[in-house]
Amino acid sequence: MSRPRTLFEKIWDDHVVCQPAGEPALLYIDLHLVHEVTSPQAFEGLRLAGRRVRRPDLTFATVDHNVPTLAAERSIIRDPIAAQQVNALRRNCRDFGVPLFDIDSAEQGIVHVIGPELGLTRPGITLVCGDSHTSTHGAFGALAFGIGTSEVEHVLATQCLRQQRPKTLQVLVRGSLPNGVTAKDLALGIIGSISTDGATGHVIEYAGEAVRALSMEGRMTLCNMSIEAGARAGMVAPDETTFAYLRGRRFAPKGAAWNEAVACWKTLPSDPGAQFDRVVEIDAAALAPAVTWGTSPGMVISVTERVPDPQRFPSEVERSAALRALEYMGLRPGTPIQEVPVNRVFIGSCTNARLEDLRAAARVAKGHKVSSKVIAMVVPGSHAVKQAAEQEKLDQVFREAGFEWRESGCSMCLGMNPDILQPLERCASTSNRNFEGRQGTRGRTHLVSPAMAAAAAIAGHFVDIRSWEYRD
């Protein structure tokens, strides 16, 4: 019998086109997702060199980062530079024969939400996109990673990438997640424990009972945040949950091909005895709902804790980073995080804007009212998520509670469209980055789960979701 291999190794081995002596492997790419922000210079590069897109049938584009989320502003983007970028993508897709899910199409949405939803993302494939949160797709047992624009051009032209083989890290989550603790809290807990560069140079495989128990949505949230731990990619071995999610999706294999695919996918999980370069164990039972207090996702505490004292950090680098972060965030050490008031709430992004996330937030909101001091918005991750939510009347629940209900896109996750924080505004956000200025210049971001964000909108400050009074 051959040597036991990890999920990552199987996919890697399966995609090596050639390994020229003294060079990194040339890896074949099965799926390339494209959006408006990181692609214009890549298409321009192709034009200048007189090259074509090698496999337009393995390439799909959408617009998500720039698009306005108010229905009335969708048809004409008012920001001329954003409009130029969207138009450039339209022209590039037309010229190079790449399918585009445009702003008014039923398939439009955040690139990492629509890939899985359309059945484009599937186990065992290699998938890239000019976006760091491409790690999301690893939830299906795919090797999915973000690339820069030069590499986007490289994949467009060759359908391959030259890759140095990364190391492997198994994150083994033992036990099960307590009530009120979600995949988002798990992701933040892991980053808090291994730090924001804890997985640099590695591909993470998430394993263990708590991971197996997660829905596909939860696994996507978890893999999405892998990049915030510095990982090249995050992945979860495919299982019945994966197959049940994919079956019948638009681009998923059909008929005999489906059976053949599933038989193959079942061989993907890491073999017993397969070796990882590193293993980290996490105790799920010890986790609690998480809130970030600083300007990096690793600056995180549980909702029952207080804003930390920078002097308590072990190294000078951490002390000065914490001091700076507290000053930026306008927080004082020792303040219970639940006493910190918020004035904005954002429920959205490729981390937490799928149907399950919106259901969780709506369940919290039902029968309550958003605090008069808070502006709260819900931005579905895709057009399909929006429609499904409306069919369940979640939009009504949100609207009645005082949340704004928007069209799909990245929105306030990074504020490239009109949805931005004003200076010094404080936001409870379900997105993935609390970097300085991420949601708007001098804006202050606290990362939380969808239920925690909804509760903060209603209370006007952070609350422990485990003691929430549900009115359903």
Add this chain to the structure above:
Amino acid sequence: MQAFQLHTGRVAPLNRANVDTDQIIPKQFLKRIERSGYGQFLFYDWRYLADGKPDPSFILNHPRYAGASVLVAGRNFGCGSSREHAPWALQDYGFRAIIAPSFADIFATNCTKNGLLPVVLSDPEVAKLLLNASQFEGYFVTVDLEKREVRDQSGFLAHFEIDDFKRKFLLEGLDDIGLTLQHEPDITAYERGRKTFATPAST
């Protein structure tokens, strides 16, 4: 691509860890469709005050670091977003090499694709360079890719690792895509053997 062999230049010390690409180039400047002209927006929110005036406390605004072309920074430099606008901005501003104890993966790849050299040195070596740059006006170093070393005129000498392929790629300023296309027959052969269910079903 611009080749990198040897560069001697003034050092600017940015003593912060986890400098993310949102800081290097804030999102409001990502809407352009060109590759050039991003230098004016580099570290925008740190460089400029709310009223648009340069923030005198930010290191790059200090006259003694004017014209710096080697940036020394804390660990995990370039974390976050995959935007290649970050190396474009650093390069357009005038930087040719970045020295730090560690870099985020995507950022480091993006740098080498553009001939901007990311150099990993140890924590004490980086600390020494940060100190020298803040102590000695006009402090400069030589980054020598051929010899894989960083040195100054007063005895500082540090070796760095870089894989052979990347080094050759940078030294010669190779065309990445052209290089891959030399393996076109291998790619075609691979494509013939691909499983059909790896391709999206047509609808």
